[in-house]
Amino acid sequence: MKILHTDVLVIGGGLAGLRTAIGARRRGLDVSILSLVPPKRSHSAAAQGGMQASLANAVKGYGDNEDVHFADTVRGSDWGADQDVVRMFVHMAPKAVRELAHWGVPWNRVQGGKHNVIINGQPVTLEESEAAHGLITARNFGGTAKWRTCYVADGTGHSMLYNVSDQAIAANIPVLERTEAMALIHDGQRCYGAIVRNLMTGELFAHTANATCIATGGFGRIYRISTNAVINEGMGAAIALETGVATLGNMEAVQFHPTGIFPAGILVTEGCRGDGGLLLDGDGHRFMPDYEPEKAELASRDVVARHMEYHIKQGKGARSRFGEHLWLDIRLLGEQHINHKLREVKEICQYFLGINPVHELIPVRPAQHYSMGGIRTDAHGQSPQLQGLFACGEAACWDMHGFNRLGGNSVAETVVAGMIVGESIADYCLSEAGQGMIDTALVKRFLQQEQDALDGICKSKGTEKASELIKQMQTLMTDYVGIYRDGTNLQTAVSELKSLLERSERVGLQSSAPGVNPELVMAYRLPRMLKLALCVAQGALNRTESRGAHTRLDYPQRDDSQWLKRTLASWPLGASSPTLNYEPIDIMKMELPPGWRGYGKKDFIPHPDADTRQQQVDAIHRKTQNRFERQQALLPFHHLLPEKFHQNNARFQENSEGESP
Amino acid sequence: MTQDSKQRIPVNESEPNSRQLTFEIFRFNPLDPGSEPHFDTFTLEETAGMTLFIALNLIREEQDPSLQFDFVCRAGICGSCAMLINGRPDLACRTLTQALPSTIRLAPLPVFELIGDLSVNTGKWMHGMSERLQTWVHTETEPDLDAMEAAMEPALAEQIYELERCIECGCCVAGCGTAVMREAFVGAVGLNKMARFRLDPRDERDDGAFYELIGHDDGIFGCMSLMGCQDVCPKALPLQTQLAFLRRKMAFAGI
Numbered sequence A: 001m002k003i004l005h006t007d008v009l010v011i012g013g014g015l016a017g018l019r020t021a022i023g024a025r026r027r028g029l030d031v032s033i034l035s036l037v038p039p040k041r042s043h044s045a046a047a048q049g050g051m052q053a054s055l056a057n058a059v060k061g062y063g064d065n066e067d068v069h070f071a072d073t074v075r076g077s078d079w080g081a082d083q084d085v086v087r088m089f090v091h092m093a094p095k096a097v098r099e100l101a102h103w104g105v106p107w108n109r110v111q112g113g114k115h116n117v118i119i120n121g122q123p124v125t126l127e128e129s130e131a132a133h134g135l136i137t138a139r140n141f142g143g144t145a146k147w148r149t150c151y152v153a154d155g156t157g158h159s160m161l162y163n164v165s166d167q168a169i170a171a172n173i174p175v176l177e178r179t180e181a182m183a184l185i186h187d188g189q190r191c192y193g194a195i196v197r198n199l200m201t202g203e204l205f206a207h208t209a210n211a212t213c214i215a216t217g218g219f220g221r222i223y224r225i226s227t228n229a230v231i232n233e234g235m236g237a238a239i240a241l242e243t244g245v246a247t248l249g250n251m252e253a254v255q256f257h258p259t260g261i262f263p264a265g266i267l268v269t270e271g272c273r274g275d276g277g278l279l280l281d282g283d284g285h286r287f288m289p290d291y292e293p294e295k296a297e298l299a300s301r302d303v304v305a306r307h308m309e310y311h312i313k314q315g316k317g318a319r320s321r322f323g324e325h326l327w328l329d330i331r332l333l334g335e336q337h338i339n340h341k342l343r344e345v346k347e348i349c350q351y352f353l354g355i356n357p358v359h360e361l362i363p364v365r366p367a368q369h370y371s372m373g374g375i376r377t378d379a380h381g382q383s384p385q386l387q388g389l390f391a392c393g394e395a396a397c398w399d400m401h402g403f404n405r406l407g408g409n410s411v412a413e414t415v416v417a418g419m420i421v422g423e424s425i426a427d428y429c430l431s432e433a434g435q436g437m438i439d440t441a442l443v444k445r446f447l448q449q450e451q452d453a454l455d456g457i458c459k460s461k462g463t464e465k466a467s468e469l470i471k472q473m474q475t476l477m478t479d480y481v482g483i484y485r486d487g488t489n490l491q492t493a494v495s496e497l498k499s500l501l502e503r504s505e506r507v508g509l510q511s512s513a514p515g516v517n518p519e520l521v522m523a524y525r526l527p528r529m530l531k532l533a534l535c536v537a538q539g540a541l542n543r544t545e546s547r548g549a550h551t552r553l554d555y556p557q558r559d560d561s562q563w564l565k566r567t568l569a570s571w572p573l574g575a576s577s578p579t580l581n582y583e584p585i586d587i588m589k590m591e592l593p594p595g596w597r598g599y600g601k602k603d604f605i606p607h608p609d610a611d612t613r614q615q616q617v618d619a620i621h622r623k624t625q626n627r628f629e630r631q632q633a634l635l636p637f638h639h640l641l642p643e644k645f646h647q648n649n650a651r652f653q654e655n656s657e658g659e660s661p
Numbered sequence B: 001m002t003q004d005s006k007q008r009i010p011v012n013e014s015e016p017n018s019r020q021l022t023f024e025i026f027r028f029n030p031l032d033p034g035s036e037p038h039f040d041t042f043t044l045e046e047t048a049g050m051t052l053f054i055a056l057n058l059i060r061e062e063q064d065p066s067l068q069f070d071f072v073c074r075a076g077i078c079g080s081c082a083m084l085i086n087g088r089p090d091l092a093c094r095t096l097t098q099a100l101p102s103t104i105r106l107a108p109l110p111v112f113e114l115i116g117d118l119s120v121n122t123g124k125w126m127h128g129m130s131e132r133l134q135t136w137v138h139t140e141t142e143p144d145l146d147a148m149e150a151a152m153e154p155a156l157a158e159q160i161y162e163l164e165r166c167i168e169c170g171c172c173v174a175g176c177g178t179a180v181m182r183e184a185f186v187g188a189v190g191l192n193k194m195a196r197f198r199l200d201p202r203d204e205r206d207d208g209a210f211y212e213l214i215g216h217d218d219g220i221f222g223c224m225s226l227m228g229c230q231d232v233c234p235k236a237l238p239l240q241t242q243l244a245f246l247r248r249k250m251a252f253a254g255i
């Protein structure tokens, strides 16, 4: 039996995993990282548009600060987010951007003086302060009150991932590339590492650790049309679920991005609209202002995606041999801008659509994009159910996105979470709770179990084909658990997914190739993906309201009186479906009590305590002198952060009272 | 993994004149004692918008489930899928079959360790190169994360990004005569990275330090300037200019 051991095992080599590993390593711990692919090929590299942080250096960001970012994020989440966590996040985001700048990310910078931009379809001249020349600039993104999204052309995630990954190499952190975590080793109370498989040789072995962190990204590939990489199959969340103990939060909260290119689903960034691009229908009409007079194309993603699908259903789509779609028009941004700031977009259009977006329209339609849900953790990133298990990044739900994530908040979350969770892991490992021996018999049992399961698949005489069942699952999810949902379709999805899960036990292989055997990989991932799909579908069926990206045609209102709570899914050992529990979100602790988001639907069913809380908040506003004091009085959060991150963020033009002109 | 292939169905019906494609694919499983390197032939009907990503997945789903290849982003940005396409290194995911003749020969990138069939271990090679060339910003200063960031000229930031666009796909290495002959040669990818860090004022290394890393035959002096690399780089990085510039600087630093 082969067993590797390190103090910390990080599963996932994307931005979240790498930053966590660096943090723990800097505290003197022995860390190793597992990744399905070389870390720089993780899907973080695909983030084009940018990273939100309230630096307020650019003229359209003046007046921005943590409070504005906080409010945007909570509204974006449709009040599903944990406001403590959002507070920690908005406080940390400027530090994260600055750390990345120090590590080499070539953030685009403010150019002092006049420059021309497109706002709401019109050319506008902006004048940047000469004093801000060379500071980190920002672009506009959906659902934000200020221009807050820091960017590196449209290769933001690429630059971030490369520089962070190179820092991990500098820190000498070993990465086991092409290695897959197959199961968590645990005794029902504590996690001791994972059983892993080498994806080059097929070798199965154990990797134990005092602390294990899952940073495996999203699970978009349970859908047929997704912007996600093909490796985003949610295996980290699935193996946590398969412990029978750890829980997954808000799995029904799935984001659809307005602009996947049609039909391949490859993303073109929200930056296209942020920089002034427009959405047009089949008649060439700019339709978004009809639905959202104020924010138009730049309402939050859930809102824009819904209007787009609705508009298509009204017969207003453009038609092609692949089906119906809408158009994204970035021609008005001009060749110079597209060549410099939207280069990857241009390449994608050229290679996959054969068009030049400088002169032609881009066919788009919403596509699955982001998983708000994931492994439930506390504000320190640890699972409340399984000690020693941590999670961060898109794979986790510490819950800063609630039911809709704002563009640019995700890559920001990955690094911020890494900065925080790396420290919590180190604290844990260095504390008494994190010590202790690992029972070899337990490790052996888990290894044997996994080996038996693989042998079982290889020997099976079953006639079901994994690739076929995966397709059926993906189609069910896209057709029935997509942007618009209703009870009947969700019920169908749930029962058909259950039957697929049964059929997945009868999968047989045609190939017995030694080594990794891609067919075997698909076969063992299939039931795990189906379990996640069932958590999503069942969660969506039970949630009889519409909140953020979760839209029920039969329950169109947000219902704070019933549903101001988080879904927690677990999968008891041997069960055929998930168990759902609910965790209330305490309205009496909210810094920003629920209301209208400022875009989207105006009517919702209020929580009975909403007014009381609002009055308390208003009273505190009247009593306090400056924004820091007010914030402290409303929702203290510093105690949740490592001490080294407690200081306020310096800001261009802001004084120590937090005021800016 | 199958979304794009799903969408071919309606297209197929509306395309009476579709071509029959013949794929000749390199096969070898080093873990199988019975396996010998050879080419297998598969045929597929071409559909509109078909990329090699779609085609290879279809072949694996319908004809040979053991076929090994690597795709991650399928959008031309992650650098996983480089292979020899009719002899030329390129990204398979963004190569449309319509741009190719009806017989398409696919082989793994040379130079890199073969994992199986079309899958090669570029990750290991790149990691080794990064360690040797120390491809990260070297600085002695600890950042103050609470303070304003240091200013940088906007044009310089853009120039750095220009060189940072490399996706470590390995095409330039596979297309390089020196890399084929000299195992330790760092390739255009490595040299370009040196140019990137040299340009970056945050990196405190001087030309002497860079000379230590690349001032030899496995570095800039091993390069024969034939520019096979620039021709095949899918990100169109300005390798020719950068390599020439670096050679001048390093020749000078070596004196």
Ligand SMILES: Cc1cc2nc3c(=O)[nH]c(=O)nc-3n(C[C@H](O)[C@H](O)[C@H](O)COP(=O)(O)OP(=O)(O)OC[C@H]3O[C@@H](n4cnc5c(N)ncnc54)[C@H](O)[C@@H]3O)c2cc1C
Binding pocket: A011, A012, A013, A014, A015, A016, A017, A034, A035, A036, A037, A038, A039, A042, A043, A044, A045, A046, A047, A048, A049, A050, A051, A052, A156, A157, A179, A180, A181, A182, A215, A216, A217, A218, A227, A228, A229, A231, A232, A234, A235, A236, A267, A269, A369, A370, A392, A393, A394, A395, A407, A408, A409, A410, A411, A412, A414
């Ligand atoms: C096309 C696209 C564009 C985007 N653009 C933006 C943007 O502009 N701004 C923004 O804020 N967000 C954006 N996002 C979202 C953002 O990029 C992701 O949410 C974020 O990068 C996720 O980072 P991560 O580290 O959590 O996961 P990932 O980067 O997905 O990394 C997951 C890692 O886990 C590993 N892994 C997975 N399963 C296993 C396993 N079982 N065993 C071992 N390793 C495993 C993988 O190999 C990988 O290294 C975009 C997303 C997409 C799809």
Ligand code: SF4
Binding pocket: B172, B175, B176, B177, B178, B179, B187, B188, B222, B223, B224, B225, B226, B227, B228, B229, B230, B243
């Ligand atoms: S110029 Fe020629 S020798 Fe030099 S790196 Fe490029 S391909 Fe290799």
Ligand code: SF4
Binding pocket: B165, B166, B167, B168, B169, B170, B171, B172, B173, B188, B189, B192, B232, B233, B234, B235, B236, B237
């Ligand atoms: S320089 Fe170009 S060809 Fe070489 S690895 Fe980078 S992107 Fe690929």
Ligand code: FES
Binding pocket: B070, B071, B072, B073, B074, B075, B076, B077, B078, B079, B080, B081, B082, B091, B092, B093, B094
């Ligand atoms: S799969 Fe990412 S570049 Fe081809």
